[in-house]
Amino acid sequence: MADTANPFFTPSTLPYQLPPFAEIRDEHYLPAFERGMEEQLAEVDAIVRTEEPTTFENTMLPLERSGQILQRVAEVFFNKSSSDSTDFTNALEEEIAPRLAAHQDAIRLNPALSARIADLHARLDELGLDDESRYLVERYHTEFTLAGAGLDDADKERLREYNQRLSTLTTRFEKNLLADTNELAVVFDTAEELAGLGEGELSAAAQAAADRGLDGKYVVTLVLPTGHPWLADLTGRSSRERIMTASRARGTHGGEHDTRDLVLEITRLRAERARLLGFDTHAAYVTADQTARTPEAVADMLGRLAPAAARNARAEQADLQRLMPEGQTVEAWDWAHLTGAVRAEKYDVDFAAMRPYFEAERVLHDGVFYAATRLYGITFAERPDLVAYHPDARVFEVRNEDGSELGLYILDLYTRDSKRGGAWMNPLISQSSLLGYPTVVVNNLNVPKPAAGEPTLLTYDETNTLFHEFGHALHGLFARVTYPKFAGTNVFRDFVEFPSQVNEMWMLWPEILENYAVHHVTGERMPQELVDKLHAAESFNEGFATSEYLAAALLDQEWHRITADDTVDDVAAFEAAALERVGLDNPAVPPRYASTYFAHTFSGGYDAGYYSYIWSEVLDADTVEWFRENGGLTRENGDRFRSRLLGVGGSKDPLEAYRDFRGRDAQLEPLLKRRGLDR
Structure with a gap:
């Protein structure tokens, strides 16, 4: 295919x-993948064939x-495959995933290339x-060492x-689950x-039915998530x-979309691969290159939190039980629903009453x-002249306070059958000065879309999710690095959630809340009361x-702490035993994700890493304390957070960057207080 054609x-x-996007067609993807792999292998071959002594300039720079x-x-x-999949993208992803895995191995397992890198490292x-x-x-x-270069x-x-094989299985898991x-x-x-549902929710349910040809239903x-x-x-x-x-x-009812056999094969192969690479378990292999370093460190932290969380949940359950009719027990x-009633009774808080104030x-x-403008001075302007990958996806240009270009932000808010569940951020273009690349990032959410003319009223959780995912977007937009490897959110998995969790803070910060929490009909601000x-x-x-959350995190750890010698043949039995061992086997409180639909760990790159949310939350809670101690939402504080944490991308050890920002290591106490685990 000619260059001008693709x-x-x-x-x-x-x-x-x-x-x-207006020019991209299905037939462009496979030739681009194939030429891209062919070209990169030729570029690597040119590196290792040079007869000159190994230098940073003739090895690392061309590699980057x-x-x-x-x-x-x-x-x-x-x-596209995650936000707007089609039969074509599903088929191509299954075809290309193992080829991409083989391509990566061709680079990481290249003995001449790994020898050059080892030589530079030694000097x-x-x-x-x-x-x-x-x-x-x-x-x-x-x-390269962890990838098996020394085998x-x-x-x-x-x-x-x-x-x-694992790339094929994890791709199949995602497609089966969707x-x-x-x-x-x-x-x-x-x-x-x-x-009990509001007009907007009923409208969304009616529209979802109409989209499936079920008019009137x-x-x-x-x-x-489970709930x-x-x-x-x-x-x-x-x-x-x-x-x-x-x-x-x-994933449990048989047929072509059942995921149980996939879970068993994925975890078995990960355990076997870990042993081949010199580790007892996949969890040990993964954490070796995270800030946690060992699965024991993860188990220690989660183990400190689980008993108090389970105890508090049982107390909450007893409080809910009194609202149940005689002879009925609280179920998942x-x-x-009952929590809403108790919250209203004890605190007079009604989340449903808040929705009119959360117009999207x-x-x-x-x-x-x-919040981003007040904290960092950046501004946003929608660019309807720029075409995104789906009609629902909107493009915004982001600029620094001095008017200089920062990047593009794309928001894809609404759910659709072609979009996988959850919410996430993706880069489309990642900044690096070596390549002269700018930044384009995408946020995907799954908010039900009301009928035309109806307002989109977000739930409390959806509002929180939008703030959270935008924290990832800011991380991607702000990172200013030399090398593509460190661009944007390319940081350790158990650190990547930290910036997004910090950004959640601004949702309820007084100056921010009073600016956006306005009744979509009356224009009145949310009452201070x-x-x-x-x-x-x-x-x-x-x-x-x-x-x-902990039930899911511990379940993820249990699946990935099996050894290559262990035999697991029943997903439900393994899950039940794992939850029972840690005291989180309460039927009324199921895991946030059960094994058969745990996309994070079986297709989303969080394998043995789902603990990272609460691991990062330690840093987040400690950071919230810092903002409160230092005057809150100020440009000075924003500039410090941007320059010392968000702006470094992956170019610095994240815990070192945190110490540079905070002046010390993070402390656990703010997290315990936030989650009510300190009593």
Whole structure:
């Protein structure tokens, strides 16, 4: 294919090198992947064939410049496959995933290349490199070593087989889960069955039904976590049970979309691969290159939190039980609904009453963007002239206070059957001065889309999620690095959630809340009394929230602490035993994700790493204390946080960057207080 015929073969000429989505066709992807891999292997071959002595300039710099076509097509394709999948993208992803795994192995297991990197690493003190360049050598050396560079040829071949098979299985897990999630969406015949929902929610359910050709009915699509946000409002217990039962059934009811065999094979192969690489377990392999360093450190922290969380959840459950009719016990599908009643009783807080104050446009512009402007001085302007990958995706240009260009931000807010569950951030173009690249980042959420003309009213949790995901976007936008390897959010997995969790803080910060929490009909601001009650109830139900999260995090660890000699053949039995061992086997408090729909760990790159949310929250809670101690939402504080943490990307050890910002290591106490675990 001629260069002019494939938009991936050359850099985009659009502002910020935004991919030319209007020109991209399905037939462009595979040729771009193939040429991209071929070109990068040729670039690596040129590095190792040079007869000159190994230097940073003839090894690391061309390595960092390599693979630009592949990077362009991969960022666009994998964003599309997760946010707007089709039969074509599903088929191509299954085909290309093992080929990409083999391609990566061809680079990381190249003995001549790893020898050159090892040589540079051994002479680091003699090279006179700046800090970022020195860290680049260190990171490559560590990653190549962990990837198996030191294995003999036979073991390298076994490793390649593991990697390719695992890439196929994890891709299949994601596709099966999406298909099963769509198939298990719950159909209701009448609006009465959905009593308790607001007009916007009913409109979204009716629209979801119409989109499936079920005019006159109502469809409740499932979200990625076990619990559905509408369970809090639905008054009909049987309707709540239907939704919860469908959610928990994903991947377990036989047929082509069952994920249980995938879970078993994935975990077995990961354990075997870990042993090949010199580790007892996959968890040990993963944490060796994270800030945690060992699974024992993870287990120690989670183990300190689990008993108190389980104890608090049992106390909360007893409080809920008094609201149940005689002869009935609190079930998982009752929890959110009863919690709302108890919250209203104890604190007079009604989350449903808040939704009219969380109109999506107002939250975005006068909340999320406004907080970023006050803290960092950046500004946002929508660019309707720039075409994104889907009609619902909107493009915003972001500039620094002095008017200089910062990047593009794309928001894709609404759910659809072609989008995987959850919420996330993706880069499309990642800044690096070596390549002269700018920044383009995407936030994806799954907010139900109301019918045309109806306002989009966010739930409390959806508002929080938008602030959270925008924290990832800021991390991607602010990072200013030399090398592509350190661009944006390319940091340790158990640190990546830290900036996003900090950004959640601004949702309820007084100056921010009063600016966006405005009734979408009356224009009145959210009453201060309601805000005060909300703050008073901040640690309410944290036993449940912490327990459901920890159950998933510990389950992830258990699956990845099995050894290559262990035999597991029953997913449900393994899960039940794992939860029982840590005291989190309360049926009324199921894990946030059960094994069969645990996308984070079986297809999302968080394998043995789901603990990172609460690991990062230690830093987050400690950072919130710092902001409060230093005057809160000020430009001076924002500039410090941006320059010392967000702006360094992955070019510095994250804990070292945190110490540079905070002046010390993070302390656990603020997290314990936040989650009500200090009593």
